[in-house]
Amino acid sequence: MSQNDICLHRVQYYETDRMGIVHHSNYIRWMEEGRTEVMRLRGVDYARIEATGILMPVVSVSCDYKHPARFGDAAEIEVKIERFTGVRLEFRYRICLQGTGLLLAEGKSVHCFIDEQTRKPLNLSKRLPLESRTMFLLAEEAKGAEE
Amino acid sequence: MSQNDICLHRVQYYETDRMGIVHHSNYIRWMEEGRTEVMRLRGVDYARIEATGILMPVVSVSCDYKHPARFGDAAEIEVKIERFTGVRLEFRYRICLQGTGLLLAEGKSVHCFIDEQTRKPLNLSKRLPLESRTMFLLAEEAKGAEE
Amino acid sequence: MSQNDICLHRVQYYETDRMGIVHHSNYIRWMEEGRTEVMRLRGVDYARIEATGILMPVVSVSCDYKHPARFGDAAEIEVKIERFTGVRLEFRYRICLQGTGLLLAEGKSVHCFIDEQTRKPLNLSKRLPLESRTMFLLAEEAKGAEE
Amino acid sequence: MSQNDICLHRVQYYETDRMGIVHHSNYIRWMEEGRTEVMRLRGVDYARIEATGILMPVVSVSCDYKHPARFGDAAEIEVKIERFTGVRLEFRYRICLQGTGLLLAEGKSVHCFIDEQTRKPLNLSKRLPLESRTMFLLAEEAKGAEE
Secondary structure (H helix, E strand, O other), X not given: OOHHHEEEEEOOHHHEOOOOOEOOHHHHHHHHXXXXXXHHHOOOOHHHHHHOOEEOOEEEEEEEEOOOOOOOOEEEEEEEEEEEOOOEEEEEEEEEXXXXXXXXXXXXXXXXXXXXXXXXXXXXXXXXXXXXXXXXXXXXXXXXXXX | OOHHHEEEEEOOHHHEOOOOOEXXXXXXXXXXXXXXXXXXHOOOOHHHHHHOOEEOOEEEEEEEEOOOOOOOOEEEEEEEEEEEOOOEEEEEEEEEEOOOOOEEEEXXXXXXXXXXXXXXXXXXXXXXXXXXXXXXXXXXHHHXXXX | OOHHHEEEEEOOHHHEOOOOOEOOHHHHHHHHHHHHHHHHHOOOOHHHHHHOOEEOOEEEEXXXXXXXXXXXXXXXXXXXXXXXXXXXXXXXXXXXXXXXXXXXXXXXXXXXXXXXXXXXXXXXXXXXXXXXXXXXXXXXXXXXXXX | OOHXXXXXXXXXXXXXXXOOOEOOHHHHHHHHHHHHHHHHHOOOOHHHHHHOOEEOOXXXXXXXXXXXXXXXXXXXXXXXXXXXXXXXXXXXXXXXEOOOOOEEEEEEEEEEOEEOOOOOEOOHHHHOHHHHHHHHHHHHHHHHHHO
């Protein structure tokens, strides 16, 4: 895994709750922050995709919480494309404490692509071949790294 | 002040921070919740206004924090129109603890109206005379109640 | 299912994103709002549980998004206890559009109980038998309703 | 003004609303992010202050919105200590678009210091002389820069 696939997030005070830890809903937001940033560094700019009239809604999301993060901590959000078919995109996330590498949470999100006007599903490979190619390669790369 | 001008908000766990109290940024959101709900009960539906292509951006906001709210509390958000000129709308808020009436926070927000397409300011009295009339009356009513 | 098991949530403007729909992370917050409110109505007050020095961290969460909610909508959050063992608590959620009953999302959350001081897991049945009994009954009730 | 006094924030998708711009409540959070980060870089670590049993609640906050930020933008949060008396701390913020320098918003926040146990106000100069000295110097520096 290259350094490109990690996004650093410093825990904000407004992300904590009265248990003294980061509220669990924020990890779902960190995943979004992670995939946006990591894709951007790889040349797939989500703001640019949207500018072409394509939206990428979330189909499902899940998260397993392993260890709480606290104010003052910084989290490393590792993002991998697990699968990309052109009509469906799956990300895997590992969120670790910076410094120690302690696993804080693991998650997954599934996305599809729709036309902003018609709100109908579409195949990204046909509309944005360049971005699609990058995603195919990243999915291949992630698979290769596991083997 | 009529009961119509109060919106009840039950404090959510995700609104607390590690001080054990509601994070200060949420009061800004409660003001929005309050003005949306109170206007709606008075017949001015913000979702309907937006459907006509008019947006109501926030020009400024301020809040004085008097007493912290906690998880388990319910807050009464009292909303008053302080001033409405057709191009500018000012709200005043008093947020109190339900039951005791203890003042938690006081705030103010100023809004203008813009056309969704051109993003240019507009006079609501010309575009939506009915809603404008209600706002004028509410502003008069609030002024009368103070005297 | 009784009316007690439903919590109504009016969509807030601050919950929408630039896709024009409710941001997916907010459904995770709605689940919390739902379980807190539904449990409270059944006599299990989470604020009171915390006051006895017991915390209920989230172990895992998942959500499948079926249809987007928008500003102006109200959502019905249906909450069921799927399983309660004393050391582990599982909730199921169905979030529907008020009025039409259209399914917006389905989700699940798993929780454990820990001592606030020691941060060690604990068995709620031993510490709070009354609340535990209610949860056992609710889990039974939910199971019975499905058969 | 030194580079130390600026904190960079990349706009997140979850911070936008259905107007297509950053929701106004997030600027209040960005101010917190800014003051935490800028103080930390100057050697005043808020997590460390809290670890000594001192909390820094917000007394008041205000924000004037000049120009909307959008997804894909990065914001520079400039933070200045306007006044520090030992019992009261005032920050000023200017939030600008990275690259162009376009002013997005200006704000202010006022804070006091309380003891975590007694919840009574305290004078930081007596409890944390080192951090207090830094804040005094930063307030002097900011004043000097304006003259």
